Amino acid sequence: MTIEVNNETTHRLNEREFTDLARYVFEQMFLHPATELSILFVDEDAMEDLHKRWMDLDGPTDVMSFPMDELREGSEDQLAPEGLLGDIVICPTVAAKQARIAGHSPEEEMLLLTTHGILHLLGYDHVEPEEERVMFTLQRKLLLTFLASRGGSAHITDTGGRA
Structure with missing residues (x-):
């Protein structure tokens, strides 16, 4: 797995935590070990530019996902094909x-957004109520089991990740 994390902001973060989370989600979603992902942290001006350019919406947003090879999750019996999953900003x-x-830390929120972004890259969405239920249930399960495996906090709500 190639997971690249780039922080173009002054916000201090533990890049390893985001790499570890992405690896965990990749394993749980049965992605090929050669799958590639980029996670980029940007300031509000850069995010606002992306939001306007790609969604035609004003103002910065929390997370945006840019799929590449349109990969989908695999299964225990069949890993997803290798490829470029895409970019999360x-x-x-x-x-x-x-x-x-939401009452939790910024780092927990960004981990939530990372999980949310990966699910979008795998084709999950939340436009319809049933899609939202499925995606947000999976998002919560993935993040909470990751945090629990690391002895982290378990106080995560589903307020973020609406992109």
Whole structure:
């Protein structure tokens, strides 16, 4: 697995934590070991530019996902084919605002957004109520089991990751 994490902001974060989370989600979703992912942390101006360019929406958002090879999850019997999963772009300042509202740390919010972004790259969405239920249930399960395996916090709500 190639998971690249780049922080283009002044926000301090543990890049290894995001790499470990992505590896965990890859394993749980039965992705090929050669799958590639990029996670980029940007400031509000950069996120606002992306949000306007790709979604035609004003203002910065929390997370955006840019799929590449349109990979889908595999199964215990058949791993997904190898390829470029895509890019996830996260805005730490927007995530920090959401974290305050949700009552957890900015890092937990960004881990939630990373999980959310990976699920979008795998074809999950939340436009319809049933899609949202499925995606957010899986998102919560993946993140909470990852945090529990590392002895981390388990106070995560589903307020973030609406991109």
